[in-house]
Amino acid sequence: MDSRERGDLLKENKKLQKSLEKVSLQNAELLMLIDFLSTLLVTTDIEKITYIIVSHIRKVVGGRVIKFVRKEPKADKYAYYIVKDKNIKKVFLNRGQLGKDCFFMYCNKLYISYEDKSFIAIPMKYEGENIGAIIIEEFDNKTLKNQIIKLIEVYSLISGIIIKNCILTAQFEIEKKVILEQNRKISEDLQYAQKIQEYLLPRGEHHFDNYYFCCNHIQAQYLGGDFYDVFQFNDNKIIFYIADVSGNGVSSALFTLFLKQAVRGIANSFNGLPIYPSKILEKLHIRFNDFIVEEELYIGILIGVLDTEKHQAVLCNGGHNVEPIHIKISEKKVLSYKLEGLPINNWFKDLKFPYEDKSIYLDKNDRFILLTDGATDFKGRGNNTLGLEEIKKVLYKNMSLDCDMQFGGLLKHINVLNTENTIKDDIAFLCLRRKP
């Protein structure tokens, strides 16, 4: 090898060495970046993230004093850190308290000052939103290469995304706490409301002359829309009804209150006059129309006036969707009556359908049962609906049992079919029996 060839080889060698240095530098930067990212990924704690960002940028640029301002999860609040040597000072600021150091948060690009007091200001953004800024003071500006500046820009881009993510996570946690607290309060209120509704919807027995009434219910939700009531109108007339306010929840429960007051009030207005269930429903319809409610809210009600001397029950249906059931003990039959009628609603102001009364005779020991659709629409195994005919079969089987036991028998049957251990809709039950 001659001297010229040796010179070329040396030149080539130097070139390669330079490239190697460059690659090794890029490799080091890449490793730092990976290290930065992997550290950031282990936490969503905004404080930890802040310290990770500060320490990494300090590692890259150096500098004795680092100031860092960033948004807090709370609106218009900012955290301001001053890191000097090994000391860290943190203060919370409102938007109006942001000083001149924080100005760089609103800059779009990295800013470097090489004057006597050298500093670098690195704004952090997320989709145009000003997230924060780092200001590094007292650094060696001779060592600041373009490569480092580019690296810092990448850091600032990543930091903006990460801090925004932390802010959103923290905001989500704050909102979650608020919602959970509100939910707890609403649940408590609903439980109280349920107790009040239980009081208004008593379970148990009523005795009027030679008649015995039994009322019971089970509620699927805290507040239900099922309702019943039994009260004496005069010496020989008892008014009873079962109703289902569409839907459930507070509005439906409040309408059951309206129903109780309204039906009793309307009945009082017939004092000394002949009373018919159809007339009660007509008046109830008028009263209901005082409310401006959505079409989804309406009342299905089946009402009866029982004459305890003539043993005659006059019935009228206002859209209640379960046929009343008559257990004729002497004939050993379980019948149901198809009664039609428009629910109590505000659907069509211009349409009027008269309510129709139907009279039935109750023999000794006969039972007469009113139910809500929680029972008929109950879905058991195979998603099959229980249905009225199946209920009639259960009642037929338990024909000799008294009213309370009949309800117990029906619930037992439902429980056997129930695969979910919960019922989805309320079940209300009203049974009357003529005493022997």
Add this chain to the structure above:
Amino acid sequence: MLVEALTQGKMKLINVFGEVGFENHSEFKESMLRNIQGDESIIIVDMKNLTYLNSMGLGVIVKAYSESKKQGKELVLSSLQDNIKKLFTITKLGRIISIYKSKEEAIELLSKQDVNI
């Protein structure tokens, strides 16, 4: 529950699938009220594949019917399953809202009507 709609000239056919109960009646309401919008003068709600309709769902049908009426449209129902038909009979709603045996019957009979189809 699923609601799908398609337009045939001046008629809109709304197919309802599944069950409408407490859990999804709001979704049903939203879908129905959205689907009755448009230029069609006749809306056929086909319930062939609707297996259950609770009391609030019934109220949604009434609301959709009233809203359609306000807009000068005719909303009818078709292919009701027995349990749902019973609900419309008991509440006498079947005397207010027209019910057809099938969507084909509804389309045929309504096409003959003197409406701008």
